[in-house]
Structure formats: C-alpha cells, structure tokens
Amino acid sequence: MFTPGARQRRWWIRADVNFCAATFAAGKPSCAPPWSRPEPYFLEHCNGCGECIAACAHGLIARGSGGYPEIHFGHGACSFCGDCARRCPEGALVYASSRPPWDIRAGVTAQCLTHQGVECRVCGEQCEAGAIRFRFAPGGVAQPQVDPAVCNGCGACVAPCPVQAISIYHAREQGAGHANPVEEVVCT
C-alpha cells in the first residue's frame, strides 16, 4: 500500500502523476482514479470497462461524463489499496508502490463554519496524516489550514464536513504552496 514519504512527496508535484481531465465533465475538472497514466495515454487506453469501479470496496469510483471513471469522496476516503489500478486490464491505471497515486490535495473554502465564527474541528479529527492544523484568527475561532506537503489527497475530510467546505484540487494547477483554494471544487 502506498504510504507517502519524503522522497515520494517530491514525486507528488510531478505533472504526469495524475491529471485534471477537464474533458470529463463539461469543462469542470474532475479526478481520475489513483495511479492513472498521463491524460493523453489514459484517454486513449481507458475503454470504460468499469473494472476499477467494481474493484473499489469503498465505492469511491463512479462513471463520469464520457464514460470515464472518476473519484468521488462522498462515500469515504481512499485507502490507497491499489485494487482499482491493479485490476485495470488496459493499462490506463498502473499501480506502483514507488509512485504516488495522484497529485490531489484538500483545501478549505470560505464556506467553513469557522469563517462564520462557529467552532468546528471535524475535518481535523478525520485526517490521519495530520495535514490539518487549526490556527486562531481574529475573533477567537481557530480556522483549519491544510498543509499541502502533508496532505495525500485521501479525501477522508470531505464527507464528514457538515457544510461541504472541503475542496479537492490538483496541486500542479494551484501550486504546491496553495493551502486553501477557494473555488476549485472537484472530486467531491
């Protein structure tokens, strides 16, 4: 199972690790399953067979626009088990323990309850990676901040948020230092 380490985190920002497939959903970026090959290769080789969808015990993969598989974190978090990638018969997903599964990360939008002065730490309690820290802001309510160098994009923080304030974005598009994207909502 993939566990991000220091060396692997450097891979994390490589552009060819995963891709943002704007073609999948009418101009709205979406997230391909983990260990997807670079976009042109993926689009050429994925035939929409649905093997990866069936392989995910967490029900995270669904058929998206165009028939291609997409990740949705509404049902839970990715455990990085690799089952989806191992089962792809076309080589559109290729599991490799030495390679990070994707470049996606979580961010907190302005919809967060703490931005309204309401105490909440639900997302931080879900993050096993310890990527979410709470910092006090003027007014006295601590607000969550995601460290993109620690976040592995597992999505565990997405569904439990009571106000859908977690967005998922591709690091290479927002920049590795972009801890809190505000409008980029994909993969949820």
Ligand code: SF4
């Ligand atoms: S790596 Fe495992 S948990 Fe994650 S999407 Fe693939 S099958 Fe599902």
Ligand code: SF4
């Ligand atoms: S769970 Fe949602 S509302 Fe609560 S602190 Fe996290 S982002 Fe904000």
Ligand code: SF4
């Ligand atoms: S996606 Fe959310 S829960 Fe998973 S590592 Fe990133 S901040 Fe933590």
